[in-house]
Amino acid sequence: MIRLCLLLCIGLSVWGTNQAADYLRNQFNVRSSGMSGASVAIPNDHRFVYNNPATVIQGRNGVSFANFGKIETQYYALNYNKVYEKFGFNLGFRNAHLDDIILTETSQNPDISNTPLADYTPHTVLGSSSWDAFVYHGATAYSMPWADVGISMHYIHENLVGYTGHAIGFNAGMLTRYQDYTFGASVLNAGTSAMRWENGTVEFIEPTYAIGASTRILEDKLLVTSEIQTQYDTNWILGAELQLNSAVALRVGNSNTNLSFGVGIALQSYEVSVSYQHENRLYNNDIFKLEVSLLWD
Amino acid sequence: MLRVFIGLIISTVAFGAIHVQTVSVNATESVFLDYNKTQILQSNLSLIFENGLGKVSDAFKPTNNVSAVQKSTFNIAMDAARGRTAEATTNLKAYPSTASYYPTDSNCDYKCLITRYFYLGLLSVTGYNANRQEKTIGEWEPHTPQLMLAIDPDATQLLISETSEGIAMPRILPNGLYMPKEITATTPTFNIAPTLNATVSQNLASLGTINVPSFNKYTAVFDVHVIGHELVPTNHVLYAANTLAQWLDNQRVGTPNTWETVVRQLTAVSGSALILVPNASTQSLAAINLSAPGVLNGPNPFNPGIGQTTRFQYTLGNDSTVEMHIYSLSGTKVYEAHRQRGKRGGAKGFNSDITWDGRNNHGNMVANGVYVAYFKFTSIDGTVFSKCKVVVYK
Numbered sequence: 001m002i003r004l005c006l007l008l009c010i011g012l013s014v015w016g017t018n019q020a021a022d023y024l025r026n027q028f029n030v031r032s033s034g035m036s037g038a039s040v041a042i043p044n045d046h047r048f049v050y051n052n053p054a055t056v057i058q059g060r061n062g063v064s065f066a067n068f069g070k071i072e073t074q075y076y077a078l079n080y081n082k083v084y085e086k087f088g089f090n091l092g093f094r095n096a097h098l099d100d101i102i103l104t105e106t107s108q109n110p111d112i113s114n115t116p117l118a119d120y121t122p123h124t125v126l127g128s129s130s131w132d133a134f135v136y137h138g139a140t141a142y143s144m145p146w147a148d149v150g151i152s153m154h155y156i157h158e159n160l161v162g163y164t165g166h167a168i169g170f171n172a173g174m175l176t177r178y179q180d181y182t183f184g185a186s187v188l189n190a191g192t193s194a195m196r197w198e199n200g201t202v203e204f205i206e207p208t209y210a211i212g213a214s215t216r217i218l219e220d221k222l223l224v225t226s227e228i229q230t231q232y233d234t235n236w237i238l239g240a241e242l243q244l245n246s247a248v249a250l251r252v253g254n255s256n257t258n259l260s261f262g263v264g265i266a267l268q269s270y271e272v273s274v275s276y277q278h279e280n281r282l283y284n285n286d287i288f289k290l291e292v293s294l295l296w297d
Numbered sequence: 298m299l300r301v302f303i304g305l306i307i308s309t310v311a312f313g314a315i316h317v318q319t320v321s322v323n324a325t326e327s328v329f330l331d332y333n334k335t336q337i338l339q340s341n342l343s344l345i346f347e348n349g350l351g352k353v354s355d356a357f358k359p360t361n362n363v364s365a366v367q368k369s370t371f372n373i374a375m376d377a378a379r380g381r382t383a384e385a386t387t388n389l390k391a392y393p394s395t396a397s398y399y400p401t402d403s404n405c406d407y408k409c410l411i412t413r414y415f416y417l418g419l420l421s422v423t424g425y426n427a428n429r430q431e432k433t434i435g436e437w438e439p440h441t442p443q444l445m446l447a448i449d450p451d452a453t454q455l456l457i458s459e460t461s462e463g464i465a466m467p468r469i470l471p472n473g474l475y476m477p478k479e480i481t482a483t484t485p486t487f488n489i490a491p492t493l494n495a496t497v498s499q500n501l502a503s504l505g506t507i508n509v510p511s512f513n514k515y516t517a518v519f520d521v522h523v524i525g526h527e528l529v530p531t532n533h534v535l536y537a538a539n540t541l542a543q544w545l546d547n548q549r550v551g552t553p554n555t556w557e558t559v560v561r562q563l564t565a566v567s568g569s570a571l572i573l574v575p576n577a578s579t580q581s582l583a584a585i586n587l588s589a590p591g592v593l594n595g596p597n598p599f600n601p602g603i604g605q606t607t608r609f610q611y612t613l614g615n616d617s618t619v620e621m622h623i624y625s626l627s628g629t630k631v632y633e634a635h636r637q638r639g640k641r642g643g644a645k646g647f648n649s650d651i652t653w654d655g656r657n658n659h660g661n662m663v664a665n666g667v668y669v670a671y672f673k674f675t676s677i678d679g680t681v682f683s684k685c686k687v688v689v690y691k
Contacts, residue, residue, distance in 0.1 A: 025627035
């Protein structure tokens with residue numbers, strides 16, 4: 001079965017993207033990053049809200065902040081979670097920032113345009129600028145007899161070296177338990193989201209589907225999870241978390257794109273998670289992430 | 298807690314709104330840091346100031362003697378910044394507390410102080426000093442254009458205006474990316490101007506016991522000749538030409554601003570339409586070759602929706618195998634290109650052969666956004682990496 005899954009995953013994988021807001025594919029939750037991005041079917045942690053809004057109801061009250069850098073870009077994420085008896089809500093935002101983008105234009109001088117490029121510079125440096133993306137979300141989840149279900153809405157605002165674009169998207173997810181297994185499924189940007197740029201260009205964010213399962217073994221000390229995420233390519237993830245004691249957890253994961261490790265430390269109301277991902281597609285392929293959470297009941 | 302959270306959200310939005318509107322015109326910082334060429338820049342600007350600008354511009358003319366009766370406006374501005382008119386080599390640390398320029402290098406005489414004041418002032422006015430304050434600790438206060446205007450208004454005015462002779466300072470600091478003609482390793486056929494022979498001799502003398510080198514590196518920028526001898530790394534010659542090119546082409550249009558201005562500025566550059574590469578650097582040729590070439594693409598942003606392509610340019614110290622991989626910000630590779638060692642795009646010198654039409658390797662046009670192009674250069678000297686950020690906006 002596993003072999004079949006692997007073959008399916010590799011067969012579905014394609015190379016390249018023409019999707020808007022591609023950066024949203026980065027995993028903002030650091031516990032998840034320590035397990036190669038597994039996030040859709042892990043119970044009792046609202047910080048997976050970015051990938052499955054149903055997790056909101058299974059978490060605690062708290063604030064979490066995450067930070068990491070990848071491909072010249074700095075990412076920040078902050079979310080606040082509030083849980084009541086039968087429902088919960090989560091508010092948060094994510095920011096991506098990249099600067100020192102050198103702006104140039106081709107020389108407008110007609111003499112230059114007829115000159116071999118090796119003779120003169122083809123570019124005129126205009127200065128430099130930056131790119132920013134802000135993603136704001138609101139999520140809510142309800143506890144049903146058969147499952148926990150959640151929905152969320154997000155608003156994306158991008159500033160691309162002075163050009164702006166925005167989009168609104170909707171996500172949905174569910175978590176359910178059967179015997180010793182937790183099953184989860186989610187769809188992000190359900191029905192396709194449209195990114196509208198100020199010049200009238202409209203681009204689309206295709207839905208991301210995820211489905212997975214998790215269970216605890218070894219007297220509940222070891223969490224094992226597996227899931228498949230698919231957008232324009234398919235990513236199969238296998239992750240595990242070993243709870244050494246009440247304070248320390250070790251994580252490991254593997255996927256089509258990365259090998260990951262992580263550590264979580266819980267001290268009273270505080271939790272700190274760090275993760276390391278080795279991206280096998282990149283030159284600068286070592287990615288470190290940090291998340292700090294303040295949680296209370 | 299909710300209030301705190303909402304406050305954080307609001308402050309972040311406000312920060313973002315301000316931040317995203319920031320477009321600076323001087324942020325070639327990373328390029329300089331990559332190149333580690335500030336020493337060469339300083340040498341070249343000093344050469345331009347002492348041999349050209351200071352000779353033809355009354356406003357900038359440096360004075361050798363501190364007690365000279367008639368000083369240039371720039372000279373007077375420097376005295377005001379130092380808060381004293383005494384020789385620099387006496388009581389070096391006796392600057393008043395109001396001084397904004399207080400160098401203590403005992404090897405720097407009065408004329409040298411003015412040259413350095415020009416260099417530091419230009420770097421502050423163009424914004425470059427703002428992020429390298431640690432480099433000028435103990436001698437320089439006005440690190441930003443705003444501070445320059447507040448502390449040294451007279452000098453600032455000179456540095457941002459055209460002189461009565463029609464000479465304008467660079468609006469953007471030379472950054473090593475404005476490449477002139479490809480350098481040719483041939484002995485120049487013209488005669489070195491007599492006025493610069495002394496400089497040549499001085500350079501040769503500084504080489505000690507080394508045999509007299511031949512001047513075998515030559516390039517030209519807007520008809521101004523740039524030569525270097527065999528012991529000067531080729532990249533230094535290129536960078537000197539680069540500095541000169543950006544000095545002459547302040548408008549960044551690919552040609553000198555106007556011919557009349559050029560004639561004046563040519564004079565300002567060297568006094569004889571010739572610039573020599575100073576032999577100041579101690580970097581070895583091998584070290585230079587191993588430094589990663591800076592890569593620039595243009596136009597940036599570009600619009601593949603109307604058929605535009607963006608072109609990548611870089612200068613190689615040696616024939617190299619070139620790999621380019623373009624990634625989206627999620628880490629997805631969208632395009633790659635390869636060039637063979639010694640062939641187009643992989644030959645020693647200036648290259649601008651690689652282009653990208655905004656489509657991935659499946660032929661689909663990519664979405665608006667930032668893409669990072671990673672370059673891998675492999676030559677006999679080893680492997681180095683470089684990168685540039687490509688903006689697609691349709």
